[in-house]
Amino acid sequence: MPFVITISCNKEEDLSAIVEGLGGEIINKLPIDDWLAQNFTKPFNIEVKYRWDPFEVPLDRTLVPPLVSKVQPTMEAVKKIWIDPYIKVAGEDFIKKFCPKQYVLVGSANWNSDGTIVLGTAEGGRKVILYQINDFDKKNIPVVKEMLHTIHHEFAHILHQNILYPIAYKQITPGTYTSNWYNISEEEALNYGYVTSYSMLNPDEDFVEMVATLLVDGQATFDARLATLKNNPGAKDALIKKQQMVIDYFLKTYNINFKTLQNITQTEITNFTK
16 A cells, blocks of 8 residues: 655756666675665564665656665664564564565655655565665654654554455545545645544555554644644544544554554654654
């Protein structure tokens, strides 16, 4: 499932960097390869591919490889803000069972013809592609949150594809899902009862956007958004119902206290971006 956001203008990519793996040469093992093996492959059987492989990415898009210098900071964020919180509340076996077995890193954004960009995709719970790695900066909180939102979004897809969330979730705001979500502002979406514009695409995206937003933006931010809806009790009530269904789903389906997971995730974001 893709995670997409709307961007109003294109950005030129820096293609001047020398990146290994483009010319068919023999690739020497780098220190980052040992680090990835120790932190992802050995403990969780997760392969992290950063050397360019055109068969792992869409062939109809103009993409660039990630800079090697960006690989470890990016994957440190993945481990500390996605894997570690889940381990603390659900244990290592949970991550080993449900985690995607491959991460593919791409340096540039994946642009759509309608002006939106794909920040990440999950393919059948097996592979996650993360785009725009060359822009990653651990001190830039919005950039860190954007990437981790993508990861938590895609992982929530994996969870509900294994065990579906209650059908009743689809009936909270049944008549306002739209394929033209990118023409709707975040404020307008909130007033329809959606936590983000992208939530309006379909119920599955709505559910995982609720999960990702609550975990990465935090409860205080969510409550502040609800407070803006004092004159729109229908939208406020819809968002509260969706939040409670997320909380109940995690507890009843995976025995995970969602509030604890949320608090730990927020702490890890703060610690990582210091």
